[in-house]
Amino acid sequence: MAVSLGACTTNETMETKLMANLDTTQDPGTDFFRYATGGWLDANPLTDEYARYGQFDALREKSREQLKELVLEQAAKESEPGSNAQKVGDLYKLVMDSTRRNSEGIAPVKPYIDEVAAIKDKSEIIPLIAKNYRVGLGNFFGTGIGTDIMDSNSNQLGIYQGGLSLSEKEYYSEDSEVAANIRAKFREYVVNMFKLFGNSQQEATAKMEAVMAIETRLAAKHLSRVERRDPMNSYHKISYDELKKTIPGIDWDTYYSILGIDGIEMLNLAHPAAIKEVEAIIKDTPLNDIKAYLEWRIIRSTANELSDAIEEETFAFYGTVLSGKKVQQPRWKRAVSTVDGALGDIIGELYVAKHFPPAAKERMTELVKNLQIAL
Numbered sequence: 001m002a003v004s005l006g007a008c009t010t011n012e013t014m015e016t017k018l019m020a021n022l023d024t025t026q027d028p029g030t031d032f033f034r035y036a037t038g039g040w041l042d043a044n045p046l047t048d049e050y051a052r053y054g055q056f057d058a059l060r061e062k063s064r065e066q067l068k069e070l071v072l073e074q075a076a077k078e079s080e081p082g083s084n085a086q087k088v089g090d091l092y093k094l095v096m097d098s099t100r101r102n103s104e105g106i107a108p109v110k111p112y113i114d115e116v117a118a119i120k121d122k123s124e125i126i127p128l129i130a131k132n133y134r135v136g137l138g139n140f141f142g143t144g145i146g147t148d149i150m151d152s153n154s155n156q157l158g159i160y161q162g163g164l165s166l167s168e169k170e171y172y173s174e175d176s177e178v179a180a181n182i183r184a185k186f187r188e189y190v191v192n193m194f195k196l197f198g199n200s201q202q203e204a205t206a207k208m209e210a211v212m213a214i215e216t217r218l219a220a221k222h223l224s225r226v227e228r229r230d231p232m233n234s235y236h237k238i239s240y241d242e243l244k245k246t247i248p249g250i251d252w253d254t255y256y257s258i259l260g261i262d263g264i265e266m267l268n269l270a271h272p273a274a275i276k277e278v279e280a281i282i283k284d285t286p287l288n289d290i291k292a293y294l295e296w297r298i299i300r301s302t303a304n305e306l307s308d309a310i311e312e313e314t315f316a317f318y319g320t321v322l323s324g325k326k327v328q329q330p331r332w333k334r335a336v337s338t339v340d341g342a343l344g345d346i347i348g349e350l351y352v353a354k355h356f357p358p359a360a361k362e363r364m365t366e367l368v369k370n371l372q373i374a375l
Contacts, residue, residue: 048326067336070350084346088339095305095335102307106197109302112137113197116294122287126251129294130258138297139163140218140278143259148268149231156237157267161222161274164215165190165300167322172219182321187212189317193299196310210289211296214281221277236272240264246272249279304334 023038034041046053075089094100106113115128129139142162148154166172171182190211194204227233244252246269256264269275282290303314312328319325328334340347 049329051324064333064336066355067340067347067351068332070347070354071336071339074350084343084349088343088346088350091339091342092335095338096331098308098331101305102309105307106310108306109298112298113295116291116298119287119291119294122282122290123251125282125290125294126255127258130255132294132298134259137301139294140281141275148237149235150237157261157264158270159243159267159275160234161218161271163218163278163297164222165211165296166215166219169219169222169224172216183212185317185321189313189321190296192313193303193310194296196307196313197295197299207292207295210292214285214289214293217281218274218277221271221273223271223274234268234270236269237266238269239266243267243269247275247279249283250275305338 019039020043021037021040023034023042026035026038028035040055044053044058050057071088071092074085075092077085077089079086079089112132119125119128133139133143140163142160143158144160145155145157148156164172166182166186171179171186173179187208190208191201191204194207195201199207223233238246240252256262303310315325315328319328
């Protein structure tokens with residue numbers, strides 16, 4: 001769970017803060033945007049590492065500075081093996097060690113790629129993607145456990161659409177200049193990444209075409225961002241037996257056995273059309289094309305944890321083309337974010353101990369009580 005700075009730490013009144021964000025020299029009837037945000041824009045010029053910068057970004061920066069201090073404290077210690085301090089310190093130093101990462105290249109993930117290359121039959125696909133999912137490597141769809149939205153006292157297993165590299169399904173098919181440019185840049189990116197992972201130009205191009213074909217099919221069956229705003233569009237509770245009858249082409253018993261999940265009775269097949277399309281893709285797509293896609297999912301899942309060349313190629317597409325950023329964040333920020341993302345509970349415990357004293361907790365408890373009374 002990522003840490004965020006939630007409490008006000010100054011004596012400024014809300015009115016003072018709001019007024020500072022305005023540009024009262026502007027006529028709101030002529031340029032309301034400048035009137036409402038001019039003070040903030042002048043006080044917070046956009047830097048190259050951001051495509052946008054708002055109040056939550058400012059809070060995140062302050063929080064990250066505090067996290068950096070905590071992480072560096074753990075990294076400097078001679079900690080007991082297996083302790084939380086050792087885990088935090090070792091992970092931070094590993095991310096910061098660009099010399100080691102550059103020398104290792106793709107070696108840390110080569111065994112996973114070799115396993116994909118060794119697939120001889122489609123019956124091996126589901127066991128492999130389940131095995132890879134356990135270590136955080138993406139595949140055709142997602143699975144997880146969350147609260148049943150129709151019964152808040154119960155948790156349930158869910159199966160969700162996934163497997164896309166682009167953030168919006170429309171990017172794969174929309175007939176617009178923006179979408180066409182993104183597709184063209186994405187194709188270049190995928191080819192370049194396959195080459196960085198040891199493929200020739202010809203091999204990389206062929207694999208890219210396979211990836212594009214599969215992801216385009218998946219995208220066509222995904223719910224759009226707008227459709228997902230209605231939670232009931234992602235709620236289809238069925239029995240496990242019904243799942244196996246509805247989508248028999250996926251070996252669910254093997255998949256969940258490898259994930260260590262058993263005794264399933266009911267679950268949420270959140271996005272049936274997308275999962276049925278996965279079944280169809282596995283059935284009618286040539287095995288080598290599926291292998292290219294599975295290799296790509298490994299590459300995509302690990303791109304920010306390997307060499308500088310791989311990370312820079314990834315930023316050039318996702319950071320610049322898709323997000324509009326001009327430069328990557330400093331390595332220490334990326335390292336702190338990695339530690340916070342992977343060891344959030346541990347970081348949260350350290351953060352609370354240092355930056356959330358009992359008095360602050362009392363204030364927050366009182367605030368919540370007041371909200372409950374008001375509502």
